[in-house]
Amino acid sequence: xxxxxxxxxxxxxxxxxxxxxxxxxxxxxxxxxxxxxxxxxxxxxxxxxxxxxxxxxxxxxxxxxxxxxxxxxxxxxxxxxxxxxxxxxxxxxxxxxxxxxxxxxxxxxxxxxxxxxxxxxxxxxxxxxxxxxxxxxxxxxxxxxxxxxxxxxxxxxxxxxxxxxxxxxxxxxxxxxxxxxxxxxxxxxxxxxxxxxxxxxxxxxxxxxxxxxxxxxxxxxxxxxxxxxxxxxxxxxxxxxxxxxxxxxxxxxxxxxxxxxxxxxxxxxxxxxxxxxxxxxxxxxxxxxxxxxxxxxxxxxxxxxxxxxxxxxxxxxxxxxxxxxxxxxxxxxxxxxxxxxxxxxxxxxxxxxxxxxxxxxxxxxxxxxxxxxxxxxxxxxxxxxxxxxxxxxxxxxxxxxxxxxxxxxxxxxxxxxxxxxxxxxxxxxxxxxxxxxx
Amino acid sequence: xxxxxxxxxxxxxxxxxxxxxxxxxxxxxxxxxxxxxxxxxxxxxxxxxxxxxxxxxxxxxxxxxxxxxxxxxxxxxxxxxxxxxxxxxxxxxxxxxxxxxxxxxxxxxxxxxxxxxxxxxxxxxxxxxxxxxxxxxxxxxxxxxxxxxxxxxxxxxxxxxxxxxxxxxxxxxxxxxxxxxxxxxxxxxxxxxxxxxxxxxxxxxxxxxxxxxxxxxxxxxxxxxxxxxxxxxxxxxxxxxxxxx
Numbered sequence: 001x002x003x004x005x006x007x008x009x010x011x012x013x014x015x016x017x018x019x020x021x022x023x024x025x026x027x028x029x030x031x032x033x034x035x036x037x038x039x040x041x042x043x044x045x046x047x048x049x050x051x052x053x054x055x056x057x058x059x060x061x062x063x064x065x066x067x068x069x070x071x072x073x074x075x076x077x078x079x080x081x082x083x084x085x086x087x088x089x090x091x092x093x094x095x096x097x098x099x100x101x102x103x104x105x106x107x108x109x110x111x112x113x114x115x116x117x118x119x120x121x122x123x124x125x126x127x128x129x130x131x132x133x134x135x136x137x138x139x140x141x142x143x144x145x146x147x148x149x150x151x152x153x154x155x156x157x158x159x160x161x162x163x164x165x166x167x168x169x170x171x172x173x174x175x176x177x178x179x180x181x182x183x184x185x186x187x188x189x190x191x192x193x194x195x196x197x198x199x200x201x202x203x204x205x206x207x208x209x210x211x212x213x214x215x216x217x218x219x220x221x222x223x224x225x226x227x228x229x230x231x232x233x234x235x236x237x238x239x240x241x242x243x244x245x246x247x248x249x250x251x252x253x254x255x256x257x258x259x260x261x262x263x264x265x266x267x268x269x270x271x272x273x274x275x276x277x278x279x280x281x282x283x284x285x286x287x288x289x290x291x292x293x294x295x296x297x298x299x300x301x302x303x304x305x306x307x308x309x310x311x312x313x314x315x316x317x318x319x320x321x322x323x324x325x326x327x328x329x330x331x332x333x334x335x336x337x338x339x340x341x342x343x344x345x346x347x348x349x350x351x352x353x354x355x356x357x358x359x360x361x362x363x364x365x366x367x368x369x370x371x372x373x374x375x376x377x378x379x380x381x382x383x384x385x386x387x388x389x390x391x392x393x394x395x396x397x398x399x400x401x402x403x404x405x406x407x408x409x410x411x412x413x414x415x416x417x418x419x420x421x422x423x424x425x426x427x428x429x430x431x432x433x434x435x436x437x438x
Numbered sequence: 439x440x441x442x443x444x445x446x447x448x449x450x451x452x453x454x455x456x457x458x459x460x461x462x463x464x465x466x467x468x469x470x471x472x473x474x475x476x477x478x479x480x481x482x483x484x485x486x487x488x489x490x491x492x493x494x495x496x497x498x499x500x501x502x503x504x505x506x507x508x509x510x511x512x513x514x515x516x517x518x519x520x521x522x523x524x525x526x527x528x529x530x531x532x533x534x535x536x537x538x539x540x541x542x543x544x545x546x547x548x549x550x551x552x553x554x555x556x557x558x559x560x561x562x563x564x565x566x567x568x569x570x571x572x573x574x575x576x577x578x579x580x581x582x583x584x585x586x587x588x589x590x591x592x593x594x595x596x597x598x599x600x601x602x603x604x605x606x607x608x609x610x611x612x613x614x615x616x617x618x619x620x621x622x623x624x625x626x627x628x629x630x631x632x633x634x635x636x637x638x639x640x641x642x643x644x645x646x647x648x649x650x651x652x653x654x655x656x657x658x659x660x661x662x663x664x665x666x667x668x669x670x671x672x673x674x675x676x677x678x679x680x681x682x683x
Contacts, residue, residue, distance in 0.1 A: 015464050019510040019522030024541060026519055040521065041537040043530075075540035104571045145596035173567055175560060207593060240592070305600035312490065312602035313476075320479040333476070336605040337583075 002027040005059050009052060021047050026076050034068035035060065038075055045071045103161070103171055106283065107154030113279050115272025118148055121263040125152040125236075129159030132167075132202050132234035136261035138225075142239045143265030144434055146303030149238040152265075153204045156236055160202055170197075171204040178210065178217045194220070198227040202234040208257075209239050212248030222253055229259075267430050268304065273297035276304055277311055286315050292330045299338055301433055310334055345388045345436055347399045353436055354381040357428070366401035379411035380429060386412050388436060464507035468624050470609055470617040474501065477604035481505055484575040485512035485543060491569060493578045493598060495587075496606035499644025502579035505606070506545035509577055518542035525558075526551045535561040539568035542575070549580035553588035566597045576601075609645065614638055618648050622666075625656050629666055636668045640675055 006022055013022065025048070026038040037056070039045045048056075048071055061067040109129065114122050121143075127135040139156075141149045157169045172180075177197075184193035197203065203224070211218050228235055239246060242264075243257040268276060274293040281288035288311075296314070300306050317333040318325045331338075355362045358377040365378050378400065385396045386408065393405035400408070418425040471478055477494055484490050485508075494502055506522055513520040519542045523534060526548035538544055544565070552558035569576040580587045583605070584598035609617055615634045622629035629652075641651050658674055659666050 015507055015511070016522065016524065019507055019514075019520070019545070020524070023510060023514045024519060024521040040540050041533065041535075043534040043536070073537065075537075102571050106572065145592045146599070173564075175564060179564075303596055303599075305596050308600050309493075309603055313480075313604070316480040316483070316602055317476045320476055320483075337603060 001060075001063065001065060004063070005056060008059050009055065012055065013052070017051075021051070025071075026074075028076055033066050034070060035066060036074075037069060037071045039071060039073055040075070042073055045073060103154050103157045103169070105158065107151045108158050109155045111279065111283065112148065112151055112155055113268075113272060113276045115268050115275065117266035117268045117272055118152075121148075121152060121265045124261055124263050125156050126159070128234060128236060129156045130163075132156075132160050133232040137229065137232075138235035138237055138257060138260040140237045140239065140243060140257050140260065140262040141265060142242055142262065144267060144303065144431075145240060146305035147265045147267060148304055149265055150206055153206060153236055153238055156234075157202065157204050160234075167201045168199060169202040169204070170200050171206070173206045174208045174210040177205060177221065178214055181217055181220050194224070197224045200228065200233060202236070203228055204236045206238050207240065208237050208249075209241065209246050211253075212246055215250075218250050218253055222250070222256075225253075225256060229256075235260075267301075267434055270294075270297055273301075273304075273307055277307055280308060280311055281315065284315055286318070286325065288325060289327070291327050292325055295327055295330055296334070299334070303434065310337060313337070347385045347389055347391060347396065350381055350384050350388065350436060351400075354384065354432060357432055357435070368401070376425075379415050380425075380432065382408050382411040383415035383429070384432060384436065387433070464504045465511055465624070466508045468617065468620040469501065469504060469508055470613045470620065472609040472613040473607040474505075474604070477606060478505060480602060480604070481509045481577055482512065484577060485509040485518075486516055489573050489575050491576050491578075491601035493580070493584055493601040493603045494606050495580050495583050495603070497581065497608065499646045500606040500608045501645060502606055503547050504645070506547050506577055506579055510543065510545050513543035513575070521545070522547065524548055532557045532561040535565050538565055539574075543577075544569070544575070545577045545579070547579045549578055550582060550587050553580075554590050556590070559589060559591045559594050563591060563594045563597070566594065570597060570600065611635075611638065611643075614643065614645065614648065617645060618652060621649055621652055622656075625652070627656065627659075627666065630668075633666055633668050633671060637671050640671075 002025075006018065009022055010018055021044055024040050024044055028036045028038060030036055037048070039048065053069070053071060057067050057069045060069050109122065109126055112118075112122055121141050124136055124139055125141070128137075128139050141152055143149055153171065157171050160167050160169055180193055181190070184190035205221075211221060225235060237257060243249070243254045243262065246254070274290065274297045277293040277296055278288050278290070281293075292314070296307065296310050300310050314325060314330050314333045317323075318329065323329055351362050351365050354377050355365055358373075360374060360377060364374045365381055367374070369375075382396055382400060385391060385399070386393065389396075391399070393408045397403040397405045397408045415425070415429065419429055420426075466478075466482060469478060477492070480490075481492055481494070484492060494505060496502060503524070510520045510522040519540070521538065521541050521543075522545045523530065523538075524547045546562075546565070549562075552562070566576070578598065578601065582588075583603050584595050584601070587595075587598075589595040589598070615631055615638060618634045618638070619629045619631065622634075637651060637655075638648065641647055655666050655671060655674055658677075659670060662670075664670050
């Protein structure tokens with residue numbers, strides 16, 4: 001009957017209005033003859049009430065139904081971020097009904113591809129998954145976007161729940177923590193909020209850099225943190241940078257974050273990227289030839305999420321066209337994605353990015369100055385130009401103030417050595433690489 | 439859609455003012471693949487059966503909104519709870535993104551209009567996190583790819599980049615004519631290829647503009663009880679524009 005009602009509304013509304021306001025509604029009969037239309041949020045409720053609820057009621061009554069049609073916010077299916085589960089989409093029988101987001105069942109330690117860039121973080125996370133509350137508490141995982149922090153966090157949650165289905169595990173994005181707290185304050189349910197959070201066995205809290213500058217949330221989180229730690233409950237935190245480097249975060253929180261173990265995840269090296277691609281393709285039931293994996297990994301260097309995005313496209317194209325995935329096929333499938341990257345990475349762009357990163361001027365990079373504060377960024381910029389563009393060494397030399405190609409060659413060798421021996425140089429180089437290719 | 443004559447008989451004068459524009463026929467039937475076959479097939483598979491994330495981008499009139507609305511219509515027909523949210527509309531506020539994780543298929547259009555605005559980026563971030571868990575589909579459209587749309591939150595940009603990103607290309611002349619004829623068929627009228635080319639060569643050559651013209655011509659032809667022929671198009675082009683569609 002609802003379908004027919006929507007059909008009738010179609011004559012009075014545009015397709016856009018139907019798609020925006022009517023199709024999200026879910027009809028539910030309440031058993032007393034009345035019909036409740038469930039909307040995803042208050043915004044939809046208000047629009048439908050103002051524009052077509054009367055029409056819906058009239059139609060329903062004219063077609064032998066009730067005029068009692070109500071609108072409210074809700075869903076027949078429980079919205080995903082309302083339960084904690086072991087990851088199969090529905091809570092296990094008897095599992096505590098709490099809050100937070102659903103754990104992704106696909107994010108386990110088995111599906112996490114290990115490489116030099118992440119092995120310490122993975123090992124620590126596995127320890128925590130096996131011995132929550134005792135191994136490393138809190139476990140603080142930090143690193144750039146899209147490198148696998150959330151994957152490890154979900155893997156910890158899944159591991160804990162696989163050993164004890166009744167464990168109270170909550171995976172919460174810090175934005176959500178803030179939102180829940182604000183709602184608690186608004187609706188006078190802050191005590192319930194505190195009780196719920198403090199009753200957990202394991203709290204997995206993602207992207208804590210979002211706490212920066214939010215003093216009230218930090219205060220609340222500080223007390224939650226203390227309560228959980230005192231009760232030997234496990235806390236796992238992720239952040240996009242080292243805790244001390246998060247500005248706008250209280251010192252007492254920063255200090256507490258360092259009480260357990262702090263581990264970094266670095267961008268994956270080429271071989272790990274290849275392994276990640278092959279593993280993800282296998283999970284999709286596709287065989288990805290190694291040369292294709294190398295091609296994608298070489299061209300998309302910024303982070304794992306972009307690798308996934310590219311792989312999704314190649315697989316979707318292969319399924320759509322029925323063609324096998326070959327190197328030529330992948331090149332064609334990713335043509336515009338790669339063209340975009342090629343367009344972005346020019347020597348000029350590299351020079352600008354490097355100069356801005358080291359807080360010097362582009363003209364310094366092109367000058368004859370040989371002081372360390374200029375020469376090192378210049379060498380790094382040259383090495384990046386060699387890695388990210390197709391320019392020859394003489395061309396790169398020309399673009400750096402008319403230098404000889406042997407200077408470029410020396411710079412590339414020197415940067416390679418320094419990346420292996422000096423962490424700071426390796427970090428700078430990786431940060432720049434990520435910025436330029438994202 | 440009933441044949442043209444039948445529609446003419448059934449329509450009451452008041453109904454002539456109904457807001458039938460491009461989106462009234464935004465279905466997969468009226469979409470022409472052009473160079474976008476892979477993107478269309480991917481989005482269609484999400485509407486029909488699969489779950490996943492897609493980001494389509496391209497210039498004005500390349501068919502982003504059409505694709506998203508066609509997908510919503512198809513997802514609805516497949517029994518999915520679906521929603522299309524055009525973020526360029528000024529009456530849509532960040533709160534409109536709350537609770538959207540209850541949907542099976544969500545289409546977010548015009549993302550470039552909200553990129554760079556913290557309250558919107560936080561709301562979008564919540565939506566993306568919910569859909570990244572899997573099991574449902576999110577199709578996003580913008581004028582640029584995730585890395586260039588102007589997001590300030592690196593986490594949001596990174597999560598958006600996990601989608602399969604496609605550039606939508608504007609249709610070439612032949613495909614545009616074919617698309618226009620399909621739109622006409624969706625309205626129950628047969629548009630001669632020569633008439634379609636005549637129109638195409640005289641107005642802005644993007645599908646949004648062509649469809650707006652088709653709507654005007656259809657309305658005028660119905661009122662005048664005429665067929666849409668080259669002379670009729672010529673006369674209509676010379677006539678002053680209607681106050682609004």
